[in-house]
Amino acid sequence: MKDRFNLYRFASPVTFYPLAGALIPWFVALSVVFGLAGLYLGMLVAPTDFQQGEGYRIIFIHVPASWMSMFIYLVMAGWAAIGLAFNTRLSGMMAHALAPTGALMAFLSLWTGALWGKPMWGAWWVWDARLTSELILLFLYIGYMALTAAIDDTKRADKAGGLLLLVGVVNVPIIYFSVKWWNTLHQGSSVNLTKSSMAQTMLWGMLLMAMCFWMYSIAVALMRARTIMLERERNTDWVKAVLAENSEGAAK
């Protein structure tokens, strides 16, 4: 019972709103720092790849974007599960706030993959399992956004969208393991915690870029979540207080 109480408190917009506001600058700063470091290592220091030439440098955004697209989906599904189980107001808002960023990440994964595929495989697009399942992921994001946009009642929109997220979650392991399960053109996983097949600088560059994408996604999603909170809770006292404070700030 006590646990649940805490969860409710944490998941209440009243506590979350100022917390998010305070955290955003830090995430932005971290994102910039990681990004600069990653770019420095990846673009300036790392040597060429003996098979793929300089084209391989696309990896520094392709892989982080691909990871984030899957990860954000998992986080949304997690929020959805919490929302459906405990009926917390915050979960729907968070899923809602994450979706556009996730969709953009999926798009970036496809875009950079396509730009990589042309020189490596000779085609912008091939219909192999990983590419296809990533495309499905993009469609799932869009489907989620379209579904929630089509339902005006926010409570119902959250629940229906959450259910869709949970149903679609089977796709994520398919993306991830597709290279193992099927014989595909796309290259297998080369980042492995125990032994890595990549050159050290490359690996570090990629990990730094991944951190950069991660922090970026958190920052943007929190910003969006704050807006959504104001909009949805506009009739509550705390929002009115926030708005009043905000206009004083503007007056100064």
Next chain:
Amino acid sequence: MLKIITSVIGRDLKLAMRRQADIVSAVFFFVIVVSLFPLGIGPEPDLLRKLAPGVLWVAALLATMLSLPRLFADDHRDGTLEQLALAPHPLGLVVTGKVIAHWLVSGLPLALIAPVLGIQFDLSTDALIVLTGAILLGTPALSGIGAIGAALTLGLRGGGVLLSLLVLPLYIPVLIFGAGAVDATVSGLGGEGHLSLLAAITFASLGFAPWASAAALKIALE
């Protein structure tokens, strides 16, 4: 006369905007159907290039068709159609407005997105231009002919599928000339002939379809 047409268009566009999902979804249906084929058929670029015009046109047909049942159904269900039929101007004009709005919402976006999909199938620039032109020219005919089918099947419970049964055969000429124009361009023959036939079909159906639909609607309202 023009006033009533524009006010019908205005209302329908406003409703479409209010729902948003409508416009986006028709386009995405198109995109998804087109993307399904390579999945079912396999990824050979040569094969895909040959398929492209046919697949794109069939998908355009289906996307248009899918949005047809709702052309009159919403108005019928909530009683607006009765009111429109009782308004002091010919029902054909109202239907003209609705057909134009339908095209703006479902046909035009297809034409705009088609070139992007064409690239997936590795089409040349020439072919892409002809493809876009053909879809621009042909989709108004699809909306017009579709309106007749939608009016005829209005209020029948099996509507959606029955509608496709009525309408798809009538769409075949549009399909043949539309895909033919692109094919001809790809093989270097020039698609003008096909395109002008397409234009002829469109004009004929836009002139005739609203009145036929209006007659069908009156029957449905008895």
Next chain:
Amino acid sequence: MLKIITSVIGRDLKLAMRRQADIVSAVFFFVIVVSLFPLGIGPEPDLLRKLAPGVLWVAALLATMLSLPRLFADDHRDGTLEQLALAPHPLGLVVTGKVIAHWLVSGLPLALIAPVLGIQFDLSTDALIVLTGAILLGTPALSGIGAIGAALTLGLRGGGVLLSLLVLPLYIPVLIFGAGAVDATVSGLGGEGHLSLLAAITFASLGFAPWASAAALKIALE
């Protein structure tokens, strides 16, 4: 438990029989879409044989999908769904019954007609048998997954198209393995692997989908 499932199936089949149009139309939609392709693409037999599995499967997907919006919509509109949700047994069982009835009306006929269409595309006997088997195995999954989409979009005005947006991506695995089985048979590799994956998908989705749909229906009824 079985009694409720069978009585739901019985009622839905009776309704389908009463309307007739339903069953016939889904099959005809399938036939027409399949026949459109030779028109859009041209009559070369070699090309057509390569296309056949993909085209047949895409058409089956679309035919199933087209009948989905009405899976719950009629019951919703006339208030029957409320009554079903209030009946003293789990809603998931009712949905199971409805999914089975949907398959009997829309999936089974497709499997029966598919070999006939396959002959049009010059498929070998082996390939025809695998095609029929694959469609028989795969279409229940289509009905099951589709039910989730139909329940999620229930009562939304943009329903039909939104539904396809949600459901078609989830249909892709069925399409890939279904068409893959036929392809593999044509190229002499044997389609058993694909067929068993198809069977796995079907069982998983039939077990899981009714309960997800039931949850979605409860949300829609609020």
Next chain:
Amino acid sequence: MIYWNSFSDFLAMGGYGFYVWGSFGVTALIMAIEPIVVIRNRKSTIALLKRQLRADGRAENRNAAE
């Protein structure tokens, strides 16, 4: 430390310039535009909410006066 010999080498990316910079460019563009859109959306939402708040306040005052 730095791998490149010249800036033009860096731009050319061993012949893969179009693909590499195409990827990085679009990514940079998206990462620049998305926050801008989000912030503008936030500002307009706040402005709208404030307007509503003020309108509500006026309505209440009027009711109180009556």
Next chain:
Amino acid sequence: MLEADNLECVRGERRLFAGLNFKLEAGELLYLQGRNGAGKTSLLRMLIGLLPPEAGEIRWKGQPIKSDDFRADLCYLGHLNAIKEELTPLENLLASACLADEELSEDDALDALEQVGLAGREDLACKYLSQGQKRRVALARLVKEKRPLWILDEPFVALDVAAVDWLAGIISGHLQRGGLAVMTTHQLVNIPAGTVRELRLG
């Protein structure tokens, strides 16, 4: 002004009525009565020209009703509300006026909505209104309606007591201004002004 001459109505294989005659003049209300299934709705749909009678004729100002002129004089309100769930009450009212080729300023529309008790809900999409509120949106059309012939099919359904009184007042006003009305209802409602003629079917 409105004359029905020897009307006959057959639905399915059942003859609902035959040899029906009536004549309605300015300022008169025709109050259709009859049990469920007597054919009231069918008769109304004949009067507005959507259902062709099996036999007989309907005339408006001496002319058969198959003309645009008749429709320009007619205001019909059926079982269905003819409002769009996506639009707000205000938008619905303006759109329906526009499509019916009437002039209606936004102020007039807001005024009408206030009269039917929807003040404060002008900008809420209609799908969020209750049963009775939706009916009120449909009825708001009548507030500024100047056409002489009103045909109303069970207008009081789903309305609460206050709204029923209000609507009865609106209909009286219309009759006093020399309008005609044909109406069905199963509820007992007192229309204070005009001549009320009753017609019992079945």
Next chain:
Amino acid sequence: MLEADNLECVRGERRLFAGLNFKLEAGELLYLQGRNGAGKTSLLRMLIGLLPPEAGEIRWKGQPIKSDDFRADLCYLGHLNAIKEELTPLENLLASACLADEELSEDDALDALEQVGLAGREDLACKYLSQGQKRRVALARLVKEKRPLWILDEPFVALDVAAVDWLAGIISGHLQRGGLAVMTTHQLVNIPAGTVRELRLG
């Protein structure tokens, strides 16, 4: 038997009611009143468990209503008739009994249809029935209904005078047998038996 404890209802951004309490015992009728949009339908949907209340709880025989047992005791009749237009009245009645897990013989069903005045129309598809006749088909379920809790949303709408009296009698009978009923209506209807409690919303 049926208890509502401190119920709160929020639709959209509007709080319709809060702190609503009542208790209903065997043989009692709760008559919900209130103007259009007061939240009557919303309250009924809470009572049947389709709309989760914002706060508060509903109990049936002391248990929260989220159970199959509650639903086995409940008979709900909404705005919508829950009949299939393609099926005949007889088929509709049998199908709905079967889906609700009730026993109903064909003779009983025919008898019920005769009582609601649909004799001779048992085998006509429902789409050919008038507004009021459709409502009667829906109401025919109540004739043989043995479940203790009836929840009826505007059951008298579209019914003619004779049918209204008949339905009032059916409800009285139910109360006399020790049943409970919750009902809304804007019409004044006299229910001869049982204790009538009134609750006014808004």
